[in-house]
Amino acid sequence: MxxxxxxxxxxxxxxxxxxxxxxxxxxxxxxxxxxxxxxxxxxxxxxxxxxxxxxxxxxxxxxxxxxxxxxxxxxxxxxxxxxxxxxxxxxxxxxxxxxxxxxxxxxxxxxxxxxxxxxxxxxxxxxxxxxxxxxxxxxxxxxxxxxxxxxxxEDMLDRxxxxxxSGPGYVFEMLRAYVEAAEELGFCEKDAKNLVLGTVRGTLDLALQSDSSLEDLRKNVTSKGGTTAAGLDALNGNGEYSELIRNTLQAAYQRATELR
Ligand SMILES: NC(=O)c1ccc[n+]([C@@H]2O[C@H](COP(=O)([O-])OP(=O)(O)OC[C@H]3O[C@@H](n4cnc5c(N)ncnc54)[C@H](OP(=O)(O)O)[C@@H]3O)[C@@H](O)[C@H]2O)c1
Incomplete structure (x- = not known):
């Protein structure tokens, strides 16, 4: 003690x-x-x-x-x-x-x-x-x-x-934008939030329980020519989402080094 x-x-x-x-x-x-x-x-x-x-x-x-x-x-x-x-x-x-x-x-x-x-x-x-x-x-x-x-x-602690x-801030912002887009598709605020948070929670639990890679999990829900493929093409067709996330983490790391 x-x-x-x-x-x-x-x-x-x-x-x-x-x-x-x-x-x-x-x-x-x-x-x-x-x-x-x-x-x-x-x-x-x-x-x-x-x-x-x-x-x-x-x-x-x-x-x-x-x-x-x-x-x-x-x-x-x-x-x-x-x-x-x-x-x-x-x-x-x-x-x-x-x-x-x-x-x-x-x-x-x-x-x-x-x-x-x-x-x-x-x-x-x-x-x-x-x-x-x-x-x-x-x-x-x-x-x-x-x-x-x-x-x-300590550099790794900044990374x-x-x-x-800083991750929870990014996730809250992603969720906010996802809910906003669901509302624009015609759902009321409450339903949009339930749909988005329920989808994210279920997907996260599945990913945590699964032995498959995240890429394989994504491939398994993406039929050629289907709705998910169309959405993913808009999200990251040319790697723009990967680039955005990379830039987000780099900007936060850069700021952490400035605050040392
Ligand atoms: N919040 C997060 O998500 C998070 C995540 C990672 C790390 N941190 C770190 O955690 C630290 C605290 O953050 P926080 O969000 O808990 O801040 P906070 O809510 O402002 O807590 C700081 C506490 O210190 C008190 N305090 C002020 N002057 C004091 C003194 N002279 N002696 C003793 N206590 C005094 C404050 O009282 P008053 O309110 O009266 O000023 C307040 O209760 C920060 O350094 C932050 O970088 C926070």
């Missing part, structure tokens, strides 16, 4: 904490002046002064990145000299975290939005030499909110952010 301090407990920090508190026996303390609603058995302070003499094994940063330089240094003395600093903040490098906490291990976690319902995909990156116990513990926490992928350098961290 470890003592874990969560610094900042808003939308993402709060959702992760709920999963961690429900699935582990660690002692959690939240530091957040906003005084959010918390799971039972989680202590809460509004400032570092309210922490008393407590020293923590893990300090997990869930602040907006622009606040980290101002807020984190005041909490560092509360992290054990052999403790671990972890962060879910996008675009705040492990190097910068390490500079705030010399001698401590640093592990970044990059969750994505479905983590709030336990169905996220998180990227994990251990900076420098990190003890096995620390990486296992952070891995266990990350697994509470879905699947995980370890990467072995993972472009694929999975």
């Amino acid at each position: 470890s003592k874990i301090l969560l610094l900042g407990c808003g939308n993402m920090g709060g959702a992760l904490l709920k999963a961690w508190a429900a699935n582990t026996d660690h002692l959690f303390t939240v530091a957040d002046p906003a005084k959010p609603e918390l799971p039972e058995n989680v202590s809460q302070v509004g400032s570092v002064e309210e922490l008393g003499e407590d020293i923590f094994d893990y300090l997990i940063v869930a602040l907006k990145p622009q606040l980290i330089d101002e807020v984190l240094p005041t909490y560092i003395p509360r992290l054990d000299p052999s403790g671990v600093i972890s962060s879910i903040a996008a675009g705040y490098s492990a190097e910068k975290l390490a500079a705030h906490a010399p001698g401590r291990s640093v592990i970044r976690i990059m969750p994505n939005l479905p983590a709030v319902i336990g169905k996220g995909v998180s990227g994990l990156y251990a900076h420098g030499t990190v003890p096995e116990t620390a990486s296992s513990e952070i891995e266990r926490l990350a697994l509470c909110s879905g699947e995980i992928v370890w990467v072995d350098n 993972l952010t472009a694929v999975a961290g």
Whole structure:
């Protein structure tokens, strides 16, 4: 059982904490002046002064990145000299975290939005030499909110952010456009949404359960000269959809490198 301090407990920090508190026996303390609603058995302070003499094994940063330089240094003395600093903040490098906490291990976690319902995909990156116990513990926490992928350098974490961290935004936009097009074909908003979300959910479940490749699955539903073939020809006949997705991920990755 470890003592874990969560610094900042808003939308993402709060959702992760709920999963961690429900699935582990660690002692959690939240530091957040906003005084959010918390799971039972989680202590809460509004400032570092309210922490008393407590020293923590893990300090997990869930602040907006622009606040980290101002807020984190005041909490560092509360992290054990052999403790671990972890962060879910996008675009705040492990190097910068390490500079705030010399001698401590640093592990970044990059969750994505479905983590709030336990169905996220998180990227994990251990900076420098990190003890096995620390990486296992952070891995266990990350697994509470879905699947995980370890990467072995920070550039790959930026690439993972472009694929999975920003991914829910792309998917929401695709769904919105799909529903809008269904409405233009004559369905009311409710029916259009049910048709699109039901189709996407069913197709996704099928893809997850199937041993076939995505390409084979697509070929199996596409008869020559049929309706699906006509739709696919408009969608990606000349590779324009593939190009769009490629450009989308590249633009997000480019932005992640600028934010380093
Ligand atoms: N949301 C996502 O989908 C997502 C995905 C991946 C990574 N992340 C990362 O997660 C981090 C948090 O994002 P979020 O969406 O959870 O933001 P958020 O809802 O704004 O949460 C940040 C929390 O920190 C609190 N805070 C402000 N000043 C503080 C201080 N001095 N001491 C302690 N706490 C303080 C905020 O309180 P106030 O509201 O009163 O300011 C708020 O409760 C960000 O770095 C983001 O990059 C988010």
